[in-house]
Amino acid sequence: MTGSSDARGATGPSVAPLPMTPEEVHARGWDAVDIVFVTGDAYVDHPSFAMAILGRLLEAEGYRVAILSQPDWHSCAPWRRFGRPRLCFAISAGNMDSMLNHYTASRKMRNDDAYSPGGQIGRRPDRATLAYCQRAREAYSGVPIVAGGVEASLRRLAHYDYWSDKVRRSIILDAKADVLVFGMGERPLLQIAKILASGGTVGELRKLRGVAYRLGAKEPLPDGILADGTRVETLILPSFEEVVSDKRAFSEMTRLAHREITLGPAARARLAASRLVTRAGVEARPVSRARGGCDQSTGPAADGGGTGPGFRPALYAPAPSCLWQPAYSGL
Numbered sequence: 001m002t003g004s005s006d007a008r009g010a011t012g013p014s015v016a017p018l019p020m021t022p023e024e025v026h027a028r029g030w031d032a033v034d035i036v037f038v039t040g041d042a043y044v045d046h047p048s049f050a051m052a053i054l055g056r057l058l059e060a061e062g063y064r065v066a067i068l069s070q071p072d073w074h075s076c077a078p079w080r081r082f083g084r085p086r087l088c089f090a091i092s093a094g095n096m097d098s099m100l101n102h103y104t105a106s107r108k109m110r111n112d113d114a115y116s117p118g119g120q121i122g123r124r125p126d127r128a129t130l131a132y133c134q135r136a137r138e139a140y141s142g143v144p145i146v147a148g149g150v151e152a153s154l155r156r157l158a159h160y161d162y163w164s165d166k167v168r169r170s171i172i173l174d175a176k177a178d179v180l181v182f183g184m185g186e187r188p189l190l191q192i193a194k195i196l197a198s199g200g201t202v203g204e205l206r207k208l209r210g211v212a213y214r215l216g217a218k219e220p221l222p223d224g225i226l227a228d229g230t231r232v233e234t235l236i237l238p239s240f241e242e243v244v245s246d247k248r249a250f251s252e253m254t255r256l257a258h259r260e261i262t263l264g265p266a267a268r269a270r271l272a273a274s275r276l277v278t279r280a281g282v283e284a285r286p287v288s289r290a291r292g293g294c295d296q297s298t299g300p301a302a303d304g305g306g307t308g309p310g311f312r313p314a315l316y317a318p319a320p321s322c323l324w325q326p327a328y329s330g331l
């Protein structure tokens with residue numbers, strides 16, 4: 001733990017900002033960091049910002065967190081600034097989608113960035129989640145990469161991308177992330193840190209609620225039993241190829257996904273399916289995702305629990321080669 005006395009004599013977690021340089025890491029007496037939190041925003045130590053609220057939460061649980069804020073993405077050097085993280089990279093494009101952050105509705109470059117020092121625009125790349133994950137992978141292959149935040153969350157399924165005027169496939173198929181946490185990240189990120197700290201593999205992260213991942217073409221669909229022992233059923237969504245060529249399939253995918261994500265308690269009891277799977281790719285790369293995220297009525301689950309009724313699993317996955325067929329192919 002990093003507990004200490006502050007200037008007023010109060011005890012508790014350190015009030016110093018989380019370290020942003022190797023010098024600040026050493027000043028804390030750390031020989032390494034557990035998690036490098038990469039963000040497209042400036043580091044603002046306020047709960048409106050994910051790197052602060054999640055970083056502080058991890059810090060309070062004893063993890064050593066460093067912040068890599070608005071790194072120069074043209075090489076992986078900044079990702080090596082703190083050395084090899086012991087547990088993982090935690091990556092977010094920032095408080096908002098990087099394309100929305102950069103461009104107006106008429107696709108012109110914005111004059112300012114509300115999340116950068118001095119409102120300076122251009123301090124993060126377009127599609128920052130992709131770029132940041134790529135650099136993390138280059139910097140240290142084998143270090144788990146966890147993507148999260150608004151950009152990753154809202155692009156976790158096939159989605160319409162206004163900037164390219166296309167339906168794009170799940171970001172998890174293109175990002176070099178091992179798992180994507182969607183929605184509020186407090187509970188899943190703590191669970192992830194705990195699993196990795198106890199020697200668990202990235203494969204074990206797939207059994208958490210609120211996590212989406214890519215299932216390899218030759219991997220079978222998972223058994224439907226979550227880390228907390230809950231048995232879930234699988235709902236197969238229309239494939240990427242279907243939704244990209246058929247607007248009705250796109251609508252149905254959206255309807256089903258939102259139904260699963262926003263279920264109230266009554267509907268939840270009535271409908272058993274809780275894991276969403278969608279296939280994608282002529283290259284036989286399926287995507288799977290779990291349904292869920294955080295029940296807004298219960299709030300973020302930084303309570304150490306794992307069985308809250310509002311959390312649903314989300315997996316992505318399958319491949320053309322697998323036996324599973326889309327259940328909603330002919331809508």
Ligand code: B12
Pocket residue numbers: 047048049050051053054090091092094095096097098100101110112113114115146147148149150151153154181183184185186189300
């Ligand atoms: C406050 C706010 C603002 C303030 C920001 C000031 C400030 N100091 O915070 C102001 C007014 C400036 C603002 C401006 C804009 N905003 Co605004 N804003 C918000 C708002 C209401 C809250 C943001 C916030 O505090 N979030 C709290 C943080 C902690 O949440 P978070 O980043 O999502 O992080 C959580 C999860 O995503 C996850 N997570 C995040 N990162 C990571 C990383 C990992 C590894 C993991 C595992 C999880 C994880 O865990 C976190 C904690 O649960 C959001 C709506 C909302 N409810 O989020 C809109 C929102 C971010 N804004 C939005 C928009 C569109 C804008 C504007 C473009 C509006 C406009 N047309 O001008 C401008 C930006 C202009 C510019 N030049 O940049 C949209 C962005 C949509 C998108 N797809 O990205 C949002 C989502 C509202 C909406 N629903 O449309 N905004």
